[in-house]
Amino acid sequence: MKKVIALFCTILVLALCWFLFIKKYDYQISFESPYGPGTAYQEVYNLQTLNGTDSVKTVKLKDWESFNEITQMAHLKAADSIELVWHFEPMYDSISNITVRTRSTTNKFSQRLSIINPFQENDYIQELKTDLIAFRKELYNLQSSYRIDLKEQTTTSPAATCACITSTTSLKGKAGAMIATIGSIEDYMIENGLKQDGFPMLQVKHWYVPEDIITFDFCFPIAGNHKPVSGNEVFIRKIAPKKAIYGSFHGNYKLSHRAWFDLYERAKNENIAITPEPLEVYHSNPRNGGDPLTWQADIYIPLKKQ
Incomplete structure (x- = not known):
C-alpha cells in the first residue's frame, strides 16, 4: 500500500x-x-x-x-x-x-x-x-449575412474586353478600393464613347496570401473590338477564358472573397491544382440598394496549367 x-x-x-x-x-x-x-x-x-x-x-x-x-x-x-x-x-x-x-x-x-x-x-x-x-x-x-453555393463541376470563366483600373489593398479593403475607382472608369468610358457590355468584373493579378494583400484589376466590359491600351490610370485589357472551379456568392460584395476560401478548401480536399488568381463577376449593382442576400457574384478560380 x-x-x-x-x-x-x-x-x-x-x-x-x-x-x-x-x-x-x-x-x-x-x-x-x-x-x-x-x-x-x-x-x-x-x-x-x-x-x-x-x-x-x-x-x-x-x-x-x-x-x-x-x-x-x-x-x-x-x-x-x-x-x-x-x-x-x-x-x-x-x-x-x-x-x-x-x-x-x-x-x-x-x-x-x-x-x-x-x-x-x-x-x-x-x-x-x-x-x-x-x-x-x-x-x-x-x-x-451571406450565402455561398459551390458548383461540383468545373467550367470556363467568361472572357471580355474591359476598361480597368489596378488597385493593391488588403482583402478587407477590396470593396472600398472598387468604390473609389468606379467614377474614374465611368468618366473614361464616357469621354471615349465606350459602351458597357456585361457585368463588372474583378480580376486578381496577385494574391499575397501570407500578408493578406491582393493586387487586382476592377473592370467594366465594353462593346466593340478594342485593342489593349496601357499607360493610363484607366486602361483597356482583355480577360481570357480559363478552365476553373467556381461558385456563386450572395451577400454584400465586401465579403465575396469568403467564397475564395471555400473554393480553396475544395481544391485542397480534391487535389485540384489551382492558380490563386480569382475572378469575380458582379451581377447586381449595390448602388441600387435592396437586400444584399439578393446580390449575386460568380466566383472563378482557374485551374493550374499542366
Whole structure:
C-alpha cells in the first residue's frame, strides 16, 4: 500500500512539475466554426480586440501559417499579456474546428498555480472563455449575412474586353478600393464613347496570401473590338477564358472573397491544382440598394496549367 501511495505521489509531483515548468501553454479551448478553415483564419487574422466593445483588450499579430495557424499577443483585464495560438482544422460541410492554446507571459508561475487551485477560478481563463464565446457568436452572426453555393463541376470563366483600373489593398479593403475607382472608369468610358457590355468584373493579378494583400484589376466590359491600351490610370485589357472551379456568392460584395476560401478548401480536399488568381463577376449593382442576400457574384478560380 505504501508503495502505491509513494508511486501516486511521485506521479502527482511529476505532473505538477510538468504543468508548472515545462508545458508550453496554460489552457486549451476548442469550438466549432460555421466556416471552412480559410474564412475562420481570416476573421482571426484581422482581429484587433478580443472583445469588440472593449478597446483595452488589444490583439497584435505575432506569427502565422496561412490558413492553418495564427499566433497573437493579447491583453486582458485579468492578465497584462498573454499569447494565443489558434489552430484551424477542417471538419465537414464548410465546418471547421478552432483550437486556441493560451499562456500568460507575465506572472506565469502564479497564473498556473491559480489554474490548478480547486478552490478558486482563474480570472484570466474565465475572461478568455467569455470573450471566445462572444467571438464564436459573432462568427455565426456574420455567416447569416451571406450565402455561398459551390458548383461540383468545373467550367470556363467568361472572357471580355474591359476598361480597368489596378488597385493593391488588403482583402478587407477590396470593396472600398472598387468604390473609389468606379467614377474614374465611368468618366473614361464616357469621354471615349465606350459602351458597357456585361457585368463588372474583378480580376486578381496577385494574391499575397501570407500578408493578406491582393493586387487586382476592377473592370467594366465594353462593346466593340478594342485593342489593349496601357499607360493610363484607366486602361483597356482583355480577360481570357480559363478552365476553373467556381461558385456563386450572395451577400454584400465586401465579403465575396469568403467564397475564395471555400473554393480553396475544395481544391485542397480534391487535389485540384489551382492558380490563386480569382475572378469575380458582379451581377447586381449595390448602388441600387435592396437586400444584399439578393446580390449575386460568380466566383472563378482557374485551374493550374499542366
